[in-house]
Amino acid sequence: MHTSSTPALLIAASTLIRLAHPTDASLHRALDKAQDRLMTTPWRMAFELLDIVSASHPNEIHIATRTGCTCEARRTCWHMAALLIVATISATGVELVPALPLPNMVLMEDYADFDAYAGDFLDEAIIWSISE
Numbered sequence: 001m002h003t004s005s006t007p008a009l010l011i012a013a014s015t016l017i018r019l020a021h022p023t024d025a026s027l028h029r030a031l032d033k034a035q036d037r038l039m040t041t042p043w044r045m046a047f048e049l050l051d052i053v054s055a056s057h058p059n060e061i062h063i064a065t066r067t068g069c070t071c072e073a074r075r076t077c078w079h080m081a082a083l084l085i086v087a088t089i090s091a092t093g094v095e096l097v098p099a100l101p102l103p104n105m106v107l108m109e110d111y112a113d114f115d116a117y118a119g120d121f122l123d124e125a126i127i128w129s130i131s132e
């Protein structure tokens with residue numbers, strides 16, 4: 001079962017996460033960004049990893065897990081908070097469909113090549129969005 005991303009659904013999931021972490025102010029700030037940016041930023045969930053375009057560098061994709069992120073923020077970043085929101089919804093048995101999906105692609109087996117891969121991919125993505 002799939003459901004579309006909507007602001008109300010993202011806020012609902014964000015609220016559930018806050019309930020479980022009532023005193024974590026840095027997580028709350030990350031959730032504030034994540035619940036908005038999941039509507040405005042292309043992302044893809046695959047194999048427990050969230051691939052999401054950087055808000056400040058649209059030519060970069062960050063990969064977030066529950067314990068870390070390629071943006072190397074010292075605290076919980078909004079990418080990790082976004083993963084928690086998507087995972088909270090998927091825990092209900094419903095797969096969240098991105099508002100702005102990253103095009104389907106074969107998951108890299110070798111993340112050492114990720115930079116070259118992201119560069120190629122984003123060149124294609126720009127062409128893809130112009131031709132829409």
Ligand SMILES: [Zn+2]
Pocket residue numbers: 062064069070071072073077078079080
């Ligand atoms: Zn991050």
